[in-house]
Amino acid sequence: MSREDLGRSSWLFLHTIAAHYPDNPSHVQRQDAERLIDILTRIYPCAECAEHFANIVAHKPPDVSSGTAFREWLCAVHNEVNYSLDKPQFNCAFVHARWSGLDCTDDLNACVHSHGLEKNIVSNGSGKRLGI
Numbered sequence: 001m002s003r004e005d006l007g008r009s010s011w012l013f014l015h016t017i018a019a020h021y022p023d024n025p026s027h028v029q030r031q032d033a034e035r036l037i038d039i040l041t042r043i044y045p046c047a048e049c050a051e052h053f054a055n056i057v058a059h060k061p062p063d064v065s066s067g068t069a070f071r072e073w074l075c076a077v078h079n080e081v082n083y084s085l086d087k088p089q090f091n092c093a094f095v096h097a098r099w100s101g102l103d104c105t106d107d108l109n110a111c112v113h114s115h116g117l118e119k120n121i122v123s124n125g126s127g128k129r130l131g132i
């Protein structure tokens with residue numbers, strides 16, 4: 001698996017979690033979200049990326065106070081990674097549209113096509129589509 005495949009899958013996982021993070025999180029839910037990010041800064045399986053992410057999180061700690069706040073925080077830190085890799089900035093106003101309510105489990109091909117997400121397809125290298 002390449003660093004890019006790992007990154008796309010990880011962002012998919014994180015943004016999907018954020019999309020479902022509640023508006024009024026309990027103490028335990030806040031703790032879980034903070035711990036998830038904290039753990040990632042140590043065990044993310046690309047050492048250079050983990051160190052880079054740890055630096056970002058150190059100066060911009062996760063805002064887990066609400067679903068909106070957590071999604072905005074994640075979008076902002078993803079943009080910091082994008083910036084360092086010379087990738088375009090993502091407009092965080094569209095983060096909800098991009099990562100929530102997208103049910104591509106039944107017919108992935110049709111879903112990918114209808115949302116114009118062809119370039120986001122995550123494949124396993126042998127042509128098999130794993131997700132978007």
Ligand code: FAD
Nearest residue numbers: 004007008010011048049052053075078079081090095120
């Ligand atoms: P990705 O950046 O993987 O994004 C996937 C999709 O998310 C995009 O197609 C777009 O639809 C959407 N998106 C893009 N930006 C945002 C945003 N701000 N908010 C919401 N949605 C967005 N790679 C390195 O080479 N060096 C690193 O130091 C590094 N650090 C990383 C740290 C973490 C925590 C993670 C998860 C990944 C890291 N990566 C790193 C991988 C890198 O971020 C990309 O995942 C990889 O380069 C593939 O990029 P991509 O252009 O396919 O889109």
